[in-house]
Amino acid sequence: MVRDYSAFLPGGTPARREPTALERLGWGPAFASQIDADALTTTPPVRVVAVHRSGLQVAGDGTLETIPPGPEATVGDWLLYDRERPRSSRVLERKSLIKRRAPGTGREVQLIAANIDTVFVVTSCNQDFNLARLERYVALAFEAGIEPVILLTKVDLTDDAAPYVEEARKVSDRVPAVALDARAEEPAETLADWCKLGRTVAFLGSSGVGKSTLTNALLGTQAIATQGIREDDARGRHTTTRRELHATPGGCIVLDTPGMRELQLTDAATGISDVFPDIEALAARCRFADCRHKTEPDCAILAAIEDDSLDPARLARWRKLQAEDAFNSASLAERREKDRTFGKLVRSAMKAKSDRKR
Numbered sequence: 001m002v003r004d005y006s007a008f009l010p011g012g013t014p015a016r017r018e019p020t021a022l023e024r025l026g027w028g029p030a031f032a033s034q035i036d037a038d039a040l041t042t043t044p045p046v047r048v049v050a051v052h053r054s055g056l057q058v059a060g061d062g063t064l065e066t067i068p069p070g071p072e073a074t075v076g077d078w079l080l081y082d083r084e085r086p087r088s089s090r091v092l093e094r095k096s097l098i099k100r101r102a103p104g105t106g107r108e109v110q111l112i113a114a115n116i117d118t119v120f121v122v123t124s125c126n127q128d129f130n131l132a133r134l135e136r137y138v139a140l141a142f143e144a145g146i147e148p149v150i151l152l153t154k155v156d157l158t159d160d161a162a163p164y165v166e167e168a169r170k171v172s173d174r175v176p177a178v179a180l181d182a183r184a185e186e187p188a189e190t191l192a193d194w195c196k197l198g199r200t201v202a203f204l205g206s207s208g209v210g211k212s213t214l215t216n217a218l219l220g221t222q223a224i225a226t227q228g229i230r231e232d233d234a235r236g237r238h239t240t241t242r243r244e245l246h247a248t249p250g251g252c253i254v255l256d257t258p259g260m261r262e263l264q265l266t267d268a269a270t271g272i273s274d275v276f277p278d279i280e281a282l283a284a285r286c287r288f289a290d291c292r293h294k295t296e297p298d299c300a301i302l303a304a305i306e307d308d309s310l311d312p313a314r315l316a317r318w319r320k321l322q323a324e325d326a327f328n329s330a331s332l333a334e335r336r337e338k339d340r341t342f343g344k345l346v347r348s349a350m351k352a353k354s355d356r357k358r
């Protein structure tokens with residue numbers, strides 16, 4: 001047992017300092033260590049709280065402004081705000097970054113959010129529940145360097161939530177799974193361990209699972225619109241259309257996100273390995289380093305399937321994520337290579353032009 005001896009110490013309980021405005025926005029040593037005292041006054045730190053077409057909405061100590069697009073920043077980023085030249089505001093090095101391959105034919109990487117401490121992967125105790133999707137989100141969080149927590153909403157609509165929780169815990173022994181009713185006060189209490197002062201949490205998951213409802217519960221308001229669910233497919237319609245940070249009364253920062261129809265992984269090999277350590281360990285024991293685990297001799301993965309120690313469905317999900325990640329990442333590398341070649345072409349053309357002028 002840990003006794004509290006503070007009452008016997010001189011001065012009693014140590015005086016607790018009020019958090020500063022910046023600390024309430026998530027500021028801390030990871031960012032403070034990147035700047036010196038001078039920069040702190042000439043270019044005050046501000047956090048990107050929303051991204052609009054017209055620019056970045058930033059908040060700081062006594063600042064709430066929209067700066068024109070320019071800095072390559074996303075919601076959650078910290079900028080050193082240059083009032084004279086807002087477009088040149090410096091983006092501070094991130095603690096974490098969530099990104100995906102942008103939907104559509106282009107292979108651009110889209111930045112989703114920066115400096116998130118905990119990702120709540122949200123699904124519900126109904127048809128939305130899907131193991132493959134949970135693994136995908138958890139891999140994304142692991143890759144981003146963020147602690148994931150699985151939330152199973154709508155416990156009130158099911159007779160027995162236990163099978164859902166059990167299934168969700170199979171995603172990873174490093175990821176807790178919690179079932180809850182997203183409405184009312186319950187979430188603030190259940191999620192208190194993760195939603196502390198100065199911490200930033202994000203809700204990710206399909207549309208209609210209760211992300212905005214959870215955000216409202218943490219904020220203690222009904223500030224964010226939620227949407228009635230369509231009975232036919234257990235999904236809601238898209239109500240949340242933009243990514244925005246909100247501050248809870250307790251000083252936690254919350255990001256509600258719109259449901260992303262397509263969450264394609266890119267550059268997420270490590271995150272995927274972290275979700276499937278068993279398969280990765282087997283693969284390391286295959287005879288050939290480039291084993292495709294299809295027909296090769298002495299394949300440890302095929303052997304594990306054979307002796308029932310590996311679930312073929314799990315193997316199939318791993319293959320799918322791996323293939324997708326390889327495709328998106330390779331195309332990205334190719335694209336970068338193309339950009340480099342094009343850049344060289346432009347530079348040599350410019351040089352030829354300036355040489356001619358001489």
Ligand SMILES: Nc1nc2c(ncn2[C@@H]2O[C@H](COP(=O)(O)OP(=O)(O)O)[C@@H](O)[C@H]2O)c(=O)[nH]1
Nearest residue numbers: 154181182207208209210211212213226227228
């Ligand atoms: N019964 C019940 N309804 C919920 C729960 N969570 C969300 N809902 C409802 O599901 C619908 C979609 O919720 P919403 O928060 O908009 O989902 P989002 O698209 O993930 O932001 C709304 O009608 C909510 O009231 C829950 O735990 N229990």
Ligand SMILES: [Mg+2]
Nearest residue numbers: 211212239240
């Ligand atoms: Mg929403």
Ligand SMILES: [Zn+2]
Nearest residue numbers: 286291293299
């Ligand atoms: Zn193999």
